[in-house]
Amino acid sequence: MTARTDLLLELRGVHTHIGAYHILHGVDLAVPRGEVTMLLGRNGAGKTTTLRTIMGLWRASQGSVHYAGRDITQLATPAIATLNIAYVPENMGIFADLTVKENLLLAARGASHAGQMDSTRLDWIFALFPAVKKFWNHPAGKLSGGQKQMVAVARAIVEPRDLLIVDEPSKGLAPAMINNMIDAFSALKAAGCTIILVEQNTQFAKRLGDEVAIMDNGRIVHAGRMAALAQDEALMQSLLGLSI
Incomplete structure (x- = not known):
């Protein structure tokens, strides 16, 4: 599999186990450079595990994580952080x-x-x-x-930062603060930062996302342009059970 030159981050067939639990089942995720990629899915779909695997907090048991053309699968978290990657966990x-x-x-x-x-x-x-x-x-x-x-x-x-990864940035925010957060991420993107956001707020995702990947049962079940998904009510309902 040849890496696309416009990708900053790519997960290839990633499996992650946490103890006896098999959480990720062959995740393929492509994150284009300079864009906002939304990672959506129901609770328990594997979104946070995906972020933690990227950061080396949990180790991929199979597959690989490539960043800027480099295989970082086996790197320790501090070494990954030195690559100009920042991670904001759900608990902040x-x-x-x-x-x-x-x-x-x-x-x-x-x-x-x-x-x-x-x-x-x-x-x-x-x-x-x-x-x-x-x-x-x-x-x-x-x-x-x-x-x-x-x-x-x-x-x-x-x-x-070259890459910013944030887990549920709009969680618990008032509408005015959500607007402020959207403006901030838009400014970061304009400054050249690539962004991955896990979100439950589909309106937030619709307004900010360029790309979207939807997870279910530890796999990516849909990937494409956010605008196209936002226009397909039936597909959104079938993938998430939600209206956007």
Whole structure:
């Protein structure tokens, strides 16, 4: 199988076991460079396991993961993170006792204090997520769920990233915050970042996605352009049992 040159990430026949459980059953996933790929599916379909396998948090028992033409299947998670890949898990991974500033500082390479962080980059993040600036010196654990989600994404992009992977970014967000998150991801894409998003909110997916892959029972059962799927009500119903 020859890799397409326009793909940044490709999973080929990936199987993942967690203990005695066989979760992924031959996942084939192609992520085009510079686009937003939505990973959709019912609860328990294998979406989070797919993300964790990409990041090396769970090891593929069969198949391979290729990033920028390189096989990263056997790399440890810290080594994968050095490839300019950032991952925001569903639980956000916020350090509750640290301030927003301290949370971002932890992800800023080569900065030992806030004054060494890239001020231009920070201003850009503040424009994307005004709450990050507003609560800069507040304990992150005191923020609302939506504000924590913004801090988590801001921390992931405090350094420029080639690939951003986010698990359910709109979960629990008010409509106004969802619009803000969509604007932020659109700006990241315009800046050249490739994005993979796991989502349950189909309206969010419809507005933001370029590509879509739908999972069921640990497999990709549909892949194509998001706009085409959004126009096919019957297919959406059959794949997800949902109306988009």
